[in-house]
Amino acid sequence: MSVSEEEWARDRAWFGQDGAPAPGPLAGQFADLTRTLLDVTPTVGGVLKLVVGAAVAIIPDADLVSVTLRDTDGRFHTPVETDPVALELDRLQYEHGEGPCVESARPDGPAVGWSQDVGHDPRWPSFGPAAAGHGYHSVLATALLPDARPPRQSGALNIYSRTPGAFDSQAIDTALLLATHASLALAHTEALASAELEAEHLRRAIDSRDVIGQAKGILMQRRGITADEAFDVLRRTSQDLNVKLADLARTLATRHTEIDVPVSGGEG
The missing domain is CATH 1.10.10.10 (Winged helix-like DNA-binding domain superfamily/Winged helix DNA-binding domain)
Structure with a gap:
């Protein structure tokens, strides 16, 4: 069933309010995602594919989505992406050691990193112009923390848009919710894998x-x-x-x- 833009806008606004209106299509998407992540995705790859797919479907102007995982030795890699261009944009950040995804993927990094005009952002003088050169002007990354035990693994959910000024506070809130779902599902999946291995x-x-x-x-x-x-x-x-x-x-x-x-x- 299709959902109108007005319904999506109303539902996105509901997430930041204290009242208790009836949940709409966005809340339904999260409920379905939660059930799917915890019930029918036995692998880490399955969890991540669902999360990047949900990000494209739920967050307006999300043209590319990927996941960065940071190994315990500090190296970054991209196990899942919606398009090879996302892999290249991630690789640019790994290569230059700068950008919102590498910052948010560090265990002590910020929960959110974003830019509305990455090509002119002084924080990332190498990555920013390179991303803009590929035609992507807005970027948003939210931290993933799939393992709270040392040695602690970490990562980030990365969202790229061709539109300057694409990601507002609602998009950030939604991305944080997706990252939380992903972190919990990854922890759940790893726990199941460990239990199966022990068995x-x-x-x-x-x-x-x-x-x-x-x-x-x-x-x-x-x-x-x-x-x-x-x-x-x-x-x-x-x-x-x-x-x-x-x-x-x-x-x-x-x-x-x-x-x-x-x-x-x-x-x-």
């Missing part, structure tokens, strides 16, 4: 323990030795053959009719 490690540990138990049982039955003695045989053999103990045990458990662990040391 996989636990599963592998249990599998290894089980297969070692099977191999010990085979040796105990074949040689009439105790569980501790069987484990010592496996351990020494893995060292002698330079093979992981779990891999050796798995081979013995699955091919025990074909092979046997050699007798080592003083065993008879």
Whole structure:
């Protein structure tokens, strides 16, 4: 269903007010984005693609949108962008070490960085004229903080416009809300990924323990030795053959009719 410009303008204005009017299409967009980010995007890339798409749809005059992420070693990169030109504009900031996105992407940087006429902005004497040379005159960046734990990762949501004076206070408020959604979703996604990784490690540990138990049982039955003695045989053999103990045990458990662990040391 299409939404009129008047409805969008009224809905954008509602975000900065204390009253409680019925939420309109903009609030609905954020509600849908929140549900989608937290429910059906299992990857960091999926989260970021949704956020840049929402920024283009929601923020007036947003011609290009990208995301900057800052690695823990201080290097910047752009994992998602709506157009290759956004990647080039980001790269100019990384190369010159100046611009709103690199400033907002630093852990101690400002929550918001923007310019209504970047080509004549004295703060960025190299990046500003280069961006204007590409035809983009307004730029807005809001900080992303996906990880509050050290070593702290950080980033920025970057929005470029061909229109001078494009981004007003409403656009800044909306961009901040989008950045907050993105930060929460990234933290949620990373937490899920960490939990899945830990679960996989636990599963592998249990599998290894089980297969070692099977191999010990085979040796105990074949040689009439105790569980501790069987484990010592496996351990020494893995060292002698330079093979992981779990891999050796798995081979013995699955091919025990074909092979046997050699007798080592003083065993008879």
